Amino acid sequence: MSTPYAKLPGWVEYGLIPLVNLVVAFAVAGLVVLLVGESPLEAAYHMINGAFGRGEYIGFTLYYATTFIFTGLAVAVAFHAGLFNIGGEGQAYVAGIGVALACLWLDRLMPWYVVFPIAILGAALFGAAWAFLPGWFQAKRGSHIVITTIMFNFIAASLMNYMLNRVMKPLGSMSLETRTFDAGGQLPKLDWLMAIFGLSVGTSPFNVTFLLALAASFGVWVLIWRTKLGYEMRTMGHSPQAARYAGIKEARIIVITMMISGALAGMMALNPIMGETYRMQLDFVQGAGFVGIAVALMGRSHPAGIIPAAILFGVLYQGGAEIAFEMPSISRDMIVIIQGLVILFAGALEHMFRPAITRAVLGLSGRGRTQAAVKGA
Template sequence: MSAGQLPRWADLGLIPLLNLTAAFLVSGLVVLIIGENPVEVVKILLWGSLGFGEGIGFTLFYATNFIFTGLAVAVAFHAGLFNIGGEGQAYVGGLGVAAACLMLDTLVPWWVTLPFVILCAAAAGAAWAFIPAWLQAHRGSHVVITTIMFNFIAASMMVYLLVNVIGEAGSMQPETRTFEAGGHLPMLNDIFPFLDFGTAPVNLSLILALLSAFGVWLLIWRTRLGYAIRTLGANATAAVYAGISPARIIIIAMMISGALAGMMAINEIMGSQHRLLIEFVSGYGFVGIAVALMGRGHPVGIVLAAVLFGMLYQGGAELAFEIPAITRDMILVIQGLVILFAGALEYMFRPTLVRIFTFARTPASAASATPAK
């Protein structure tokens, strides 16, 4: 470890912990301002998210979505790209999920449908990310701008298709028909009878999300492609000097990112709603940015950060019910503070920690440099 750097454990663990602590301290002040007890608020939030089986189930259900979108953002981050198009890519991924389920749900069981659903969701998300990636790689159009625009295009396309093309005939609701049994993922309660998640829709997608996290770790840190992605993200000039094609890596990384975002739709469409409907994404793509930042772009950190945001979603719902003064908007304020400290103020504590660790190393370094008499 050179001067000005932190140990890896401090960079990946201590800084996120300090950021999170600061966010909750400021949130506690906000709670005090509105006249409520922060300690009581924390108790209810923890109980609502982790205190009983159904609460844990909903926490894990929300966390599943955040794992997928967080991994999507992280893969692009490692290539030096800022993919904020997870919303649109998940929307289009939902179309892929629905297409596979509508074609196969009456013909085959779910375990035959699932591989096609994964392929269609990933392919649809990757295809939606390909166009901004190609524009960035070959035309210099910044991926932030193009992915924002593609979010709106995807939302508008979803409305058109559900209203005019694939919506259920005779229904006033903009949604497809409900899938038959072949388009339903089993709940974890059914797979593991010893678990009791009540009516929470946590399903097999959670296992798929964890496998995806492991796959991203293998890709980024154990493959040549992952090395090329990290090299491009660290220093594009060095990547070119090493013979890496920036255009090729930009397109590949963005397509992998889009595929992961598209797979988020499996949890919502095949695992919970069992039909395609408008606004099933519900902001999960944007929360994935905060999850990736808090998780420091590492799959383990992303899983932990996803669980934290799942706790905020589920515990926040219980909190709004138990304490009417704590509205859903207040929960959004807490989430926003976590995002602020994890993202915009991520380096607030770093200079101080660098000085502390540098000072702690100096006596040892001086002693080792002193010649023996």
């Protein structure tokens, strides 16, 4: 860097700057709403109301958030090791096979609490397997992880199309999906959790996967900041040279990181398959793997940031449906724009407002501290 960024207090670094980026992203999205000839304020009202207006709506919001926590964590874990895993979409899609196999095999024999752990294992295994090759190619053959994971997304789409068309579809059925699971393949809803707050889940598919997502978030925090492996991953992410010099086995870390990332992305498949539709359908991932990129960028790759970011995107998805219902000219594609804008402003342009904010904050806190802060950086 030609001029190193001055060290900023934590609340600015992790609070103010992401917030400013987010506000700008939403302001630009508001411009698009204006361009379409609708009122952004009205859209915002419908979104908030649609996401929080009723217990059922909150259930939907948290259901979407569950999915995004997994894909966000997947991207974040890879980020820490300096890897960009765009393949969450494909990994989650292929992981559906693991979930569906566990359910198809055991749903009539076992209760859900026996099937669920096996399905988790299946999802993680298939997701990790789909991420293994890109990781291995990067580690051993030097191919670029971004390109390989993009290619694997497309290969996954073809593979799943084939699987649902030829292998996993019940005989004689026309629609591209597995059979509907019996009781063992259906996860219970979290109505008791909502009941504590005096709300009812209604028809929303808010289910126990949410708790798994929270556990996974904690697990990721432990992994990244409290284990030797996590330390090695972060070292490699900061400086591959330093990692090599310290005797960290680069290839091993890359492959393991990618497999953990793939497993996390894969666990996303549990939520729609066992929590909502009780069968595996074509395209059940619906772009959640890509939302994970936005979530991880917004949450600064920290579980404590990823959970609120995932909930925000849950609000966008659920509230977006409400907007589309109330204001027909704004379809759910608006979410895709916002997602892109968040990725642009919180990711690619994350430093755009930093100089101005630094000046403002340091200016406020007085001259002496400014000098110290600049020296400290």
